[in-house]
Amino acid sequence: MEEKGDSENEEEIIGADEPTPEDTVKTEKEKESTEKKVGREKEKQKDAKKQEEHDPSGIIYDAVLSNPVSGAMVTLYRSRNNKDFRPKYNTDAQGMPDYSSEVINASEAIPGPELEEYYDNSTLAQPNPIITGKDGRYAWMVPEGLWFVKAHADGYEDGNSDKDKAAKVHLADTLSVNNFLPVLPPQLDVNIPLLNLDTPVVSDVRAQTDGVYVRFSRYMKEDNLKASDFRLTSNGREVRLEDSDIVLCDTEQAPGNINYDGEIPSYTSLVHLNCELEEGRNVEVYVNTGYDMESYAGTAFGGVYSETRNVVPVPAVEAPAFSLAAGTYMGTRTVSISCSNEDADILYSTDGGNTWKEYVSPLMIAESMTITAKSVLEGYKDSESSAAYEITGISMDGQISLDVPESVTLEKGEVRRIPLSSRYLYGAEWKVIEGKAVSVKNGVLTGKKAGDAKVRLIYEGKEYDISVTVNDKAPDITVVKGAGVSAKKTLKLVFSKDAGKKGFSEFAVKGTGKVKDGVVSAKSSSEKVCTVKKKDGDDSKWVVTAKGPGAAWITWTVTGKDGGETLTVGQNTKVIVTRPLESDGIQISGDGLTETGGDVQKSVNLSVGQGVRLYADVTKDITDNAVLKWKSSNGSVKVSPQGYVIAVKPVKNNQPVTVTASLGKAKKSVTVNVTDPTTYMTMPKAAYTVKPGKKGTKVIIKPACAPKNLVPVDVKWSVTTESGTPVTDESVKVTPLEKGRGQVEVSSTAVRMTYYVTAVMEGLQPTTAELVVK
Numbered sequence: 193m194e195e196k197g198d199s200e201n202e203e204e205i206i207g208a209d210e211p212t213p214e215d216t217v218k219t220e221k222e223k224e225s226t227e228k229k230v231g232r233e234k235e236k237q238k239d240a241k242k243q244e245e246h247d248p249s250g251i252i253y254d255a256v257l258s259n260p261v262s263g264a265m266v267t268l269y270r271s272r273n274n275k276d277f278r279p280k281y282n283t284d285a286q287g288m289p290d291y292s293s294e295v296i297n298a299s300e301a302i303p304g305p306e307l308e309e310y311y312d313n314s315t316l317a318q319p320n321p322i323i324t325g326k327d328g329r330y331a332w333m334v335p336e337g338l339w340f341v342k343a344h345a346d347g348y349e350d351g352n353s354d355k356d357k358a359a360k361v362h363l364a365d366t367l368s369v370n371n372f373l374p375v376l377p378p379q380l381d382v383n384i385p386l387l388n389l390d391t392p393v394v395s396d397v398r399a400q401t402d403g404v405y406v407r408f409s410r411y412m413k414e415d416n417l418k419a420s421d422f423r424l425t426s427n428g429r430e431v432r433l434e435d436s437d438i439v440l441c442d443t444e445q446a447p448g449n450i451n452y453d454g455e456i457p458s459y460t461s462l463v464h465l466n467c468e469l470e471e472g473r474n475v476e477v478y479v480n481t482g483y484d485m486e487s488y489a490g491t492a493f494g495g496v497y498s499e500t501r502n503v504v505p506v507p508a509v510e511a512p513a514f515s516l517a518a519g520t521y522m523g524t525r526t527v528s529i530s531c532s533n534e535d536a537d538i539l540y541s542t543d544g545g546n547t548w549k550e551y552v553s554p555l556m557i558a559e560s561m562t563i564t565a566k567s568v569l570e571g572y573k574d575s576e577s578s579a580a581y582e583i584t585g586i587s588m589d590g591q592i593s594l595d596v597p598e599s600v601t602l603e604k605g606e607v608r609r610i611p612l613s614s615r616y617l618y619g620a621e622w623k624v625i626e627g628k629a630v631s632v633k634n635g636v637l638t639g640k641k642a643g644d645a646k647v648r649l650i651y652e653g654k655e656y657d658i659s660v661t662v663n664d665k666a667p668d669i670t671v672v673k674g675a676g677v678s679a680k681k682t683l684k685l686v687f688s689k690d691a692g693k694k695g696f697s698e699f700a701v702k703g704t705g706k707v708k709d710g711v712v713s714a715k716s717s718s719e720k721v722c723t724v725k726k727k728d729g730d731d732s733k734w735v736v737t738a739k740g741p742g743a744a745w746i747t748w749t750v751t752g753k754d755g756g757e758t759l760t761v762g763q764n765t766k767v768i769v770t771r772p773l774e775s776d777g778i779q780i781s782g783d784g785l786t787e788t789g790g791d792v793q794k795s796v797n798l799s800v801g802q803g804v805r806l807y808a809d810v811t812k813d814i815t816d817n818a819v820l821k822w823k824s825s826n827g828s829v830k831v832s833p834q835g836y837v838i839a840v841k842p843v844k845n846n847q848p849v850t851v852t853a854s855l856g857k858a859k860k861s862v863t864v865n866v867t868d869p870t871t872y873m874t875m876p877k878a879a880y881t882v883k884p885g886k887k888g889t890k891v892i893i894k895p896a897c898a899p900k901n902l903v904p905v906d907v908k909w910s911v912t913t914e915s916g917t918p919v920t921d922e923s924v925k926v927t928p929l930e931k932g933r934g935q936v937e938v939s940s941t942a943v944r945m946t947y948y949v950t951a952v953m954e955g956l957q958p959t960t961a962e963l964v965v966k
Contacts, residue, residue, distance in 0.1 A: 246333065246334060246335075246336070246375050246376060246377070246378040246379075247331060247332070247333060247334075247375075247378045247379055247380055248268065248331075248332055248334060248339050248341060248353075248373055248375065248379040248382050249329070249330060249331035249332070249379070249380055249381075249382065250329070250330065250331075250341075250380070250381050250382035250383040250384060250449075251327070251328045251329050251330075251381075251383045251384075252264040252266060252324050252328045252329075252330065252343045252345070252351070252383075252384050252386060253328055253383060253384070253385055253386070253447070254348070254385070254386055254388055254411070255385070255410070255411035255446065255459050255488040255489075256411060256444040256445070256446055256447075256459055257383060257444075257447055258444055259411065260324070260326070260327055260328025260329070261324060261328050261343075261345050261348065261386055262324055262325060262326050262328060263323060263324065263345060263346075263718075264323070264324040264328065264343050264344065264345035264348075264386065265321045265322075265323055265343070265344045265345065265766075266321050266322045266323075266324060266330040266341060266342070266343045266384075267309060267320060267321035267341070267342045267343075267344075268309070268310045268320050268321070268332055268334070268339065268340075268341055269307040269308060269309055269310060269339070269340040269341070269342065270307075270308060270310050270334075270337050270338060270339050270340070271306060271307070271337070271338035271339075271340070271372055272306060272307070272308050307340055310332075310334070310339075312332075312334075316333060316607055316638070317605065317607065318332055318333065320332070321766060323717070323745065334375060335375070336375050336376055337374075337375055338361055338372035338373070338374060338375075339353075339372060339373045339374075339375055339379070340352065340353055340354075340359075340372055340373065341353040341373070341382060341384060343384045343386060345386055346718075346720075346721075347388060347390070348386035348387060348388050349386065349387040349388075349389065350386075351384045351385055351386045351387070352384065353371075353373055353382050353384060354371050355371075355450050355451045356371075356373065356382050356384075356449055356450065356451070357448075357449055357450070357451055358373055358374075358379055358382065358449070359371035359372055359373050360374065361373075361374045381447070381449055382449065383447040383449050383450075385446070385447075385450065387489045388410060388487075388489060389489050389491050389821070390409075390410065390487075390491065391487075391491055391492070391493070391494045391833075392408050392409055392410040392412060392485070392486075392487040392491060392493055392494075393408070393409045393493075393497070394406060394407070394408060394409070394479055394497045394499070395407050395408060395409040397477055397499045397501055398501070398504075398571060399469060399475045399477070399501035399502065399503045399504065400469070400503065400504055400505065400506050400507075400571065401468065401469055401470070401471050401503060401504075401505055401506055402466070402468070402469075402506050402571075403437075403464055403465045403466045403467045403468075403469065404424060404464075404465040404467075404469070404475065404477055404501070405441070405462065405463070405464050405465075405570070405571045406422070406462070406463045406465065406477070406479055407461060407462045407463075408461045408462075408463075408487075409461075410461065410487040410488065410489070410491075411444075411459035411460065411461045411487065411488045412459060412460060412461060412485060412486065412487055412488065413457070413459065413485075413486050413487070413488060413490075414440055414443060414457075414458050414459060414460055416482075416484050416485045416486055417438060417440065417460065417463055417485065418435050418438055418482070419433040419434055419435045419437065419438055420481065420482040421479065421480055421481055421482040421484070421485055422438070422463075422465055422477075422478065422479060422481060423477075423478035423481045424465060424467065424475055424476065424477060424478070425475070425476045425478075426469060426470070426473050426474065426475040426476070426503075427470075427473055427474075431467055431469070431475070433465060433467065437465060437466045437467055438463060438464075438465065438466075439463070439464035439465075439466050440460040440462075440463060440464075441460065441462040441463065441464050441570035441571070442460055442461055442462045442570065443458050443459070443460040444458060444459060444460070445457070445458045446458070446459065446488075457488070459488045462570060464570065464571065465477075469503045470503060471503050471504065471505055472502065472503060473502070473503050474500055474501070474502055474503070475500070475501055475502075475503055476498065476499075476500050477497075477498065477499050477500070477501060478496055478497070478498050479493075479496065479497040479498075480493045480495065480496050480497060481496055481892075483496075483876055483877035483880070484876075484877075494833055494879075494881060495879065495880060495881020495882070495964065496880065496881060496882060496891055498882075498883065498889065506571070506572065506573055507572055507573065508572060508573040508574075508575050509531070509533055509536050509567045509568070509569045509572040509573065509574070509575050510531055510532045510533050510536070510567060510575060511531075511566075511567060511575040511576065511577040512529050512530065512531050512538050512565040512566065512567050512575070512576075512577055513529070513530055513531070513532075513577070514527055514528070514529055514563070514565070514577070514579045515527055515528035515529070515530070515554075516528075516579070516581070517579070518578075518579040518580045518581060519581070519582070520581075520582035520583075521581065521582070521583055525556075525557045525581065525583065526554045526555070526556055526557070527554060527555045527557055527563065527579075527581070528554045528555075529551050529555070529563075529565045531567045533567065533569060535569055536567040536568060536569040536572075537550065537551075537567070537568045537569070538550075538551040538565055538566070538567055538568070539551065539565065539566050539568060540555070540563055540564065540565040540566075541563075541564045541565075542561050542562070542563055542564075544562070544564065545564055548566075551565065557581050557583055558583065559583055560581060560582045560583050561580075561581060561583075562578055562579070562580040562581070563578065563579055563581070564576060564577075564578040565577060565578070596610075596649060596656040596658065597610065597658060598658065598659060599658065599659040599660070599661070600637065600658055600659075600660050600661075601660075601661045601662075601663065602630075602637060602639045602660070602661075602662060602663070603639055603662070603663050603664070604639045604640070604641060604642055604662055604663065604664055605639055606638075606639045607636060607637070607638050607639075608636070608637050609635055609636050609637075610635050610636075610637060610647075610649075610658065620635070620649060620650065620651040621649070621650040621651070622634065622635060622647065622648070622649055622650075623647070623648055623650075624645055624646070624647055624648075625646050625647070625648045625657070626644075626645055626646035627643060627644055627645030627646060627660075628640065628641070628643070628645065629641055629642065629643035629644060629645040629660065629661075629662040630645045630647065630660050630662060632647050635649075637660060639662040640662070641662065642662050642663060642664050643661075643662055644659070644660065644661055644662075645659075645660045645662070646658065646659055646660065647660055683697055683736065683746075683765055683766065683767045683768070684767075684768050684769075685697060685722065685736070685738035685767065685768070685769045696735055696736060696737040696738065697735070697736050698727065698733065698734070698735050698736075699733070699734045699735075699736065699748075699765075700732055700733055700734075701714070701732055701733075701734055701748055701750070708752070709752060710750040710751050710752025711750065711751050711752070712732065712734075712748070712749070712750050713748075713749045713750075713751070714734055714746060714747065714748050714749070715746070715747050715749075716736075716744055716745070716746055716767075717744045717745040717746075717747070718744040719739060720739055720740050721738070721739060721740055721744035721767065721769050722736055722737060722738050722739055722744050722746070722767050722769055723736070723737050723739055724736050724737075724746050725737075734748075736765075736767060738769040739769070740769065744766075744767045744769075745765070745766060745767070746765040746767055748765065778808050778853055778854075778855060778858050778859065778860035779808070779860065780794060780806055780807065780808055780853055780860050780861075780862050781806070781807050782796070782804055782805055782806040782807055782835075783804060783805070784796045784797070784804050785806075785862065794862045794863070795848075795862060795863035795864070795865060796837075796862060796863075796864055796865070797864075797865045797867065798829075798837070798838075798839040798864060798865070798866055798867070799839065799866070799867045799868075799869055799872065799957065800839045800840070800841060800842055800866060800867070800868055800869060800872045800874055800898070801838075801839065801840075801872045801873055801874035801875070801956075801957060801958075801959035802838070802839055802957065802959070802960075803836055803837060803838035803839070803875075803878065803959075803960050803961070803962075804836075804837050805834075805835060805836050805837075805962075806822075806831075806835040806836075806837055806851070806853070806862065807835060808820055808822075808835060808853035808855070808860065820853060820854070820855050821833075821853070821854050821855075822835055822851065822852070822853055823851070823852050823854070824837075824849060824850070824851050824852075824864075825849055825850040825851075825852075826843060826847070826849040827840075828840060828841045828842065828843045828844075828849065828866065829843070829849040829851065829864050829866065830877060830878035830879075831851050831878055832878040832879030832962045832964070833879065833964075834879065834946055834962060834964060835853070836878050836879055836948075836961075836962040837851055837864060837878065838874070838875060838877075838878040838959075838960070838961065839864070839866045839874070840874050840875065840876055840877070840878070841874065842866065842868040843866045843868075846865075846866070846867075846868070848863045848864065848865050849863070849864040849865075849866065850862070850863060850864070851863075851864055869957075870898075871897070871898060871899065871902060871955075871956060872897070872898050872956060872957065872959075873895050873896070873897050873904055873951065873953050873956045873957070873958075873959050874895060874896055874897075874898075874959045875893065875895055875896075875951070875959050875960065875961035876894070876895075876896055877961060878961065878962060879961065879962040879963070879964055880893060880936070880949075880961060880962070880963050880964070881963075881964045881965075881966065882936070882938050882963065882964070882965055883938075883965075883966065884938045884939060884965055885938070885939075887939075888937045888938060888939045889937070889938050890935055890936065890937050890938075891935075891936050891938075891963075892929070892933055892934070892935050892936075893933070893934050893935075893936060893949055893951075893961060894931075894932065894933045894934075895907070895932060895951045895953075895959055897953075897956075903931060903932070904931065904932030904951070904953055905931055905932055906932075906953070906954070907928060907932040907934070907951045907952065907953050908928075908951070908952045908953075909926040909928055909934045909949065909950065909951055909952075910926070910949075910950045910952070911924055911925070911926055911936075911947050911948070911949055911950075911963070912947065912948050912950070913945065913946070913947055913948075919947065923938070923939050924936065924937070924938055924939075924945075924947055924963070924965070925937050926949060932951070932953070934949065934951065936949060936963060938965050945964075945965045946962060946963070946964055946965070947962075947963040947965065948960050948961070948962060948963065949961050949962075949963050
């Protein structure tokens with residue numbers, strides 16, 4: 193037995209001397225046997241190498257990591273051009289991978305699509321795509337190669353791993369712009385942002401004796417949150433605010449794994465206007481008075497928000513609670529601390545409050561102590577609570593006892609994590625000590641074949657043995673589409689008003705094996721995307737119908753009986769619903785437009801301070817519920833939600849600016865050419881939005897002049913309706929104030945109207961802004 197194990201030594205002896213004639217036959221047989229052993233060993237090593245799997249993992253998030261996206265569909269792809277990718281390594285002391293030469297040129301490329309969706313046919317059988325949970329996290333274990341991740345969620349622009357700093361392997365420009373994630377090394381923290389382009393609004397305003405707290409529906413760019421963007425009045429007097437009074441409460445830097453054009457941005461969604469207010473008084477709060485606030489995605493706030501609040505005392509946040517009551521316990525105990533307000537942070541102390549630590553995970557108590565915890569939340573008073581624990585019966589070596597199960601049963605091919613009191617045991621050692629029915633890695637069992645095995649956990653110097661039983665493979669479910677096409681493939685439907693046109697698909701569903709005659713059921717993860725119903729009452733026939741654009745899962749389940757045991761098996765089908773795209777579904781019209789040809793069909797010339805109203809006409813049935821949006825490619829040209837375009841300042845190098853109207857996926861653009869006069873007067877914003885009030889709601893509009901020493905005094909103001917008719921009644925009026933400011937007052941009779949406020953100064957061209965009353 194010992195001689196068989198030393199194959200390398202055996203091969204060396206054979207090649208050392210020439211065999212004698214009488215030993216030739218024996219020697220040749222030994223050589224052939226040795227070569228086969230060596231070959232088999234190399235194949236085993238090669239197969240083992242193929243089975244080594246590593247992460248791509250990360251979080252799908254909205255603006256910042258503390259705001260993960262739940263329900264996102266994350267799909268993993270790999271490069272067809274380099275499945276067997278192996279990184280090259282430098283010869284320096286660090287031995288870091290070198291990807292500089294890993295560029296796939298056109299001559300090396302495989303014809304066809306560059307990306308292919310990954311299907312895991314290993315024992316792990318990992319799902320792809322993954323639907324994220326509340327933490328927004330996704331993770332796969334994959335072999336070496338080139339990888340690419342895409343993410344989709346309703347209400348967001350699609351995201352991917354293209355701009356990740358670790359995506360260093362790329363294709364020649366003639367083929368693709370995809371940057372691939374090389375594995376190895378393991379790719380951790382591949383965090384992918386999704387952009388929400390919805391218009392940000394104020395979601396909450398709290399007026400307290402320590403100031404006003406304004407919360408936004410989206411994370412906002414911090415550079416645009418300054419004193420000029422807020423205004424407070426109380427008891428008829430203005431509360432003066434300085435930039436130092438604007439406190440960003442929940443500021444957070446975006447993840448650093450992305451290649452940004454400049455510095456890593458920071459965003460916030462809660463602003464504290466720090467000032468002293470009198471309890472019981474009313475305070476009027478105005479937000480976006482500087483008209484330059486934008487969400488992290490670059491979407492303008494859209495007008496001035498106003499609200500009146502009564503000033504109340506500073507409230508106290510709910511006190512933290514302990515999962516284990518104070519008292520005497522034998523042995524180590526685990527204590528969790530929570531607060532009913534999920535936005536609050538929890539700090540804890542074990543030395544009577546002299547030092548505080550942030551609570552991030554349950555505390556292991558191995559000795560007697562008193563834990564003091566406090567809840568901390570911006571705009572609230574801190575709240576404290578304490579619990580004293582008397583711990584007895586701890587051994588001198590401080591070993592931690594784990595609640596390890598004595599036995600585990602699983603099916604062949606099943607992957608299951610061993611349930612423990614702690615999910616992650618750092619420094620733990622796992623190994624199979626008996627049998628070949630399972631494999632184990634980091635506490636995860638994989639059923640290899642039917643039979644019994646024993647697994648050992650070694651942790652903190654103590655051994656735990658677990659008996660494992662692997663049964664035959666569980667019964668399967670068969671889901672077929674049409675003429676035997678597997679439903680494991682992605683089902684793509686097109687949403688249309690005509691439900692009979694590509695808007696549905698039929699499936700035949702049945703169980704096999706032990707659930708052959710089982711009861712079939714089906715459920716859609718999002719009925720806004722698609723529904724699934726029985727066809728004509730037949731349990732085996734189902735119809736999936738598209739209801740709106742997006743992505744969803746259909747979960748098919750069959751429940752049957754195996755003797756007295758109930759068995760349930762399931763399978764998922766990914767459904768992607770799109771709309772019929774119309775490339776020419778929008779036409780833009782307006783005064784001053786000229787035809788230019790090409791993709792951008794029209795252009796308009798504006799001088800700084802001038803504006804023009806554009807109209808987007810929908811020419812085809814594109815969507816039922818999409819919102820028409822306007823966007824400018826340069827901040828020097830502003831565009832209102834109603835399509836009013838104004839050149840507010842000169843454009844650098846006189847570059848043309850593109851203004852785009854979009855409805856769903858249909859888009860149309862015009863080019864705006866801006867001329868720069870020596871002197872001019874201009875409005876800082878394209879549009880001002882105001883809500884009518886019973887006694888009148890006011891907004892102050894102030895034009896700017898160039899050069900800067902030209903002060904806009906003696907300005908004449910006028911107001912016209914959207915149709916160009918001058919306003920003659922008292923529903924909307926302008927009262928000129930000092931230094932060219934105009935105070936527009938809107939009474940309750942003006943509802944859902946669009947006006948144009950024009951300022952005229954002698955010697956300069958007039959400048960106009962849109963006033964939207966709603």
